[in-house]
Amino acid sequence: MRALDFAYMWDLVPVLLGYVPLTLFMALVGMFFALILASVMAVERVFRVPVLDVFVRLFISFFRGTPLLVQLFLFYFGLPQVLAFLTTIDGVTATIMGLTLHFSAYMAESIRAAILGVDRSQWEAAQAVGMTQTQMMLQIILPQAARVAAPTLVNYFIDMIKGTSLAFTLGVTELMGATQKEAAGSFLYFEAFLVVAAIYWIMVEALSFAQRHLETYLNKAYAR
Amino acid sequence: MTSHAGISINGLNKSFGETSVLKDISLDIAPGERVVVIGPSGTGKSTLLRCLNYLDRPDSGTIRVGDLTVNPAKASRSDILALRRRTSFVFQNYALFANKTARQNITQALITVKGQSKADAQARADEILRETGLADKADSYPAALSGGQQQRVGIGRAMALDADLMLFDEPTSALDPEWVGEVLDLMRRVAEKRQTMLIVTHEMQFAREIADRIIFMSDGQIVEQGTPEKLLETPEDPRTQAFLRRVAKTGS
Ligand SMILES: Nc1ncnc2c1ncn2[C@@H]1O[C@H](COP(=O)(O)OP(=O)(O)OP(=O)(O)O)[C@@H](O)[C@H]1O
Ligand SMILES: [Mg+2]
Numbered sequence: 001m002r003a004l005d006f007a008y009m010w011d012l013v014p015v016l017l018g019y020v021p022l023t024l025f026m027a028l029v030g031m032f033f034a035l036i037l038a039s040v041m042a043v044e045r046v047f048r049v050p051v052l053d054v055f056v057r058l059f060i061s062f063f064r065g066t067p068l069l070v071q072l073f074l075f076y077f078g079l080p081q082v083l084a085f086l087t088t089i090d091g092v093t094a095t096i097m098g099l100t101l102h103f104s105a106y107m108a109e110s111i112r113a114a115i116l117g118v119d120r121s122q123w124e125a126a127q128a129v130g131m132t133q134t135q136m137m138l139q140i141i142l143p144q145a146a147r148v149a150a151p152t153l154v155n156y157f158i159d160m161i162k163g164t165s166l167a168f169t170l171g172v173t174e175l176m177g178a179t180q181k182e183a184a185g186s187f188l189y190f191e192a193f194l195v196v197a198a199i200y201w202i203m204v205e206a207l208s209f210a211q212r213h214l215e216t217y218l219n220k221a222y223a224r
Numbered sequence: 225m226t227s228h229a230g231i232s233i234n235g236l237n238k239s240f241g242e243t244s245v246l247k248d249i250s251l252d253i254a255p256g257e258r259v260v261v262i263g264p265s266g267t268g269k270s271t272l273l274r275c276l277n278y279l280d281r282p283d284s285g286t287i288r289v290g291d292l293t294v295n296p297a298k299a300s301r302s303d304i305l306a307l308r309r310r311t312s313f314v315f316q317n318y319a320l321f322a323n324k325t326a327r328q329n330i331t332q333a334l335i336t337v338k339g340q341s342k343a344d345a346q347a348r349a350d351e352i353l354r355e356t357g358l359a360d361k362a363d364s365y366p367a368a369l370s371g372g373q374q375q376r377v378g379i380g381r382a383m384a385l386d387a388d389l390m391l392f393d394e395p396t397s398a399l400d401p402e403w404v405g406e407v408l409d410l411m412r413r414v415a416e417k418r419q420t421m422l423i424v425t426h427e428m429q430f431a432r433e434i435a436d437r438i439i440f441m442s443d444g445q446i447v448e449q450g451t452p453e454k455l456l457e458t459p460e461d462p463r464t465q466a467f468l469r470r471v472a473k474t475g476s
Contacts, residue, residue, distance in 0.1 A: 121319035124279055128313035129333035129385060130305055139336060143323045221323050221365040 009191045012182060016196055019175040020203070026092060026174070027161045030099035034160075035153070037100065038107035043137060045112045056108075063105035069166055072098040076170045091170035099163055103156050110152045114145035147218040154211040158204050165200075175199065228255045228388045228420055229290025229310070231276075236285030238268075238275055245271045247444040249285070253389065256418035260431040260452075263441035264467055269424040270316075272441070273391045276422070277311040278304045289388050309337060312382035314392040318374040320366040326377045327353065327362040330384045338385075352380040356410055372403025376410050383414060390414070392423040428471060432456060440464045 041056050063071065076094035080086045118141050126136035168177035175196060183192035231253040238246040245268045253259055261269050274280040276287060278299070286295045289310045294303050320329050327349045334345035353359045356376040366374050375395055382390055395411065396404045408430050415421060415434045425431055431438055432452040439449040440459070448461045459465050 119322075121315060121317055122322060125313075125315065125319035125321060127279060128277055128308060128311075128315075128319075129381065130309035130337040131333065132305065135336045139332065140321055140323065147323075221325075222367045223365075 004194075005188055005191050008186060008188055009195050012192060012195050013199075015182065016175060016178060016199055019173070019178045020199065022092075022172075023161065023164045023175045024203075026095050026099065026164045026167065027157065030096045030103065030160055030164075031157050033096075033100040034104040034107055034156075037104040038111055039142065041104065041108035042111035042115055043142075045108065046115050047133075059101075060105045060108055063102050064109075068098060068102045068163055069169065071102055072166055072170060091167055091172035092174075094170055095164060095167040095172065098166075099160050102163075103160055107149075107153060107156055110149050110156075111145060114149035115141060117148055118144045147222075150214055150218055151211060154207065154214065158207055161203060161207070162200060230255050231389050231420065231422075232286075232288040233276070234286045234288070236272070236275060236287070237283045238271055238280060239283055245444050246275065246282070249444075249446060251439070251446065253420060253422065255388075255420055257436050258415050258419075258421045258434055259423070259437050259439060260435040261422065261424045261439045261441055262426070262428075262431065262467070262471075263447075267441050268444040269441055270393050273313070273393050273422065273424060276389070276391060277308045277313055279313070309385070310388045312385040312387040312390050314375070314378050314382050314390065314395045316394045316398050318366070318371070318378045318398070320369075320374055320377055320381070322366055325363050325365055326358055326369065326373075326380075329366070329377050330381050333381070334384055348384055349380075352384055355383075355413070356380045357406075370403060371399045372406045375399060375403070375407045379407070379410055379414065383419075388420060390419055390421045392421065392425070394424050394426065396425065396427060426471070428456070440467065442467070 041060065044052055044056050045060075072094060075097050076089060076091060079094075080088050122140055122144060123136065126140045131139065164174060165176035167174050168180060171177075173181065179192050179196040183189045186192065231251075233249060233251040233253075236246050236249040237244070249272060251259075261272070263269055271280055275282045278294070281299075282296045284296060286293055287307065288294075289307065292303070292306055292310065294307045320326075321332060324332055327346070330349035330352055331342070331345040334340045334348060335342060340348070350359070350362065353362050356379065358373060358376055358380070361369060361373060361377075366377070369377065379395070392411070396407050399407060404427070408427065411421075411423070411430075412434060423431075423435075435452050437449055438452050438455040440447050440455060440461070440463075442463050448455060448459060448464045455464070456468065459468060
């Protein structure tokens with residue numbers, strides 16, 4: 001046993017905090033694209049568009065069925081070998097791509113379930129007033145499904161934030177990579193990783209707090 | 225109110241699997257006519273209304289509204305949209321958009337379907353909310369409204385569409401008895417404007433009051449029809465007589 005080097009930890013905090021923006025950037029951009037892709041796939045799965053449905057199911061199955069790390073390596077090391085125009089792909093892009101595709105597969109299933117959970121009367125009322133399918137989905141069904149899916153989607157976002165740490169395996173100096181470097185210089189591994197764990201933890205707790213407010217906001221229409 | 229087109233239904237058939245629910249229904253409704261449909265449970269009354277705006281697609285038979293004729297053999301998506309835009313539907317369970325306020329429930333279709341400006345739609349919605357006695361509930365969500373209030377919004381939403389035919393599927397049967405009166409009152413006011421209406425209801429007194437014609441349906445067919453006096457007082461078909469006797473017993 002040795003005592004923790006608190007002074008070292010204290011000094012490390014501002015250094016590591018400097019990498020938080022990159023982590024959030026990768027997670028936010030990934031979440032943005034994943035939400036769009038997942039919504040499109042979820043709607044497709046509900047309507048079962050011929051031919052397209054086979055591809056979407058295959059996509060979802062693959063990205064849920066293989067580890068995120070394998071997918072990241074596939075994009076980062078693999079893609080440039082098969083796509084001639086991609087001489088190289090930078091680690092941040094590969095990470096965002098991997099996070100987007102991986103989590104969109106999970107999110108598509110949550111959103112699909114939420115869409116199917118919207119009461120039949122809502123679909124019929126939208127049709128009865130003469131809305132097109134697109135109007136019905138955008139105005140009535142998806143907003144109601146969003147309320148049901150939101151807590152799960154925030155949980156995936158939390159997973160995504162933690163998932164950005166894998167970018168370090170692609171040589172990106174993000175929060176995790178920076179910690180690794182600092183620790184290797186000081187040999188104070190325990191201290192360094194304790195600090196980075198605390199930073200992730202606080203980010204996730206802040207999100208959980210936001211999640212509760214989001215739920216209250218989304219449930220506003222349904223309060224008696 | 226703009227002038228409305230008449231409705232002509234010809235040879236409508238609908239089956240669910242093996243069971244034939246509508247059998248060769250033909251029916252003309254004149255502009256401004258108020259028609260009430262009565263009949264035993266499971267007879268196809270709801271199915272008839274749902275076929276008239278293609279919530280259920282008929283197997284065969286044409287529906288004509290003014291210059292629009294829709295035939296399930298060749299109805300395109302845009303034909304169906306056109307038909308739905310010339311009819312409006314009041315649901316038994318209200319079916320208000322749960323994520324929209326009372327006012328938005330009314331403006332929604334005016335803006336997205338009819339392409340009205342937000343300001344025009346709001347003005348029209350406020351007019352209707354006053355008419356339905358819900359001006360103070362404009363910003364309430366359906367979950368915060370009583371059954372009677374929800375159904376009045378449901379009727380208001382349908383009124384706003386200014387349809388050639390308003391369809392009502394048992395608009396009061398899901399309501400607690402205390403709210404039935406206010407909903408029937410509102411329907412009376414709609415009827416007074418000579419809005420063409422096709423109403424399925426078990427409220428016999430109300431039917432007698434507002435109907436120009438009552439249709440008795442049984443087993444997927446129109447058995448008998450006539451003025452309220454004629455159909456309710458001197459029904460000819462034994463099935464109509466049996467039904468009215470049963471209703472008289474349970475209704476009082
Ligand atoms: N989607 C459906 N799938 C299968 N059968 C259906 C469907 N909708 C209606 N039916 C059947 O069609 C028949 C007519 O139903 P419908 O709801 O039109 O009757 P109704 O006259 O409105 O009865 P009620 O007075 O009870 O509302 C019933 O036997 C019903 O079970
Ligand atoms: Mg019915």
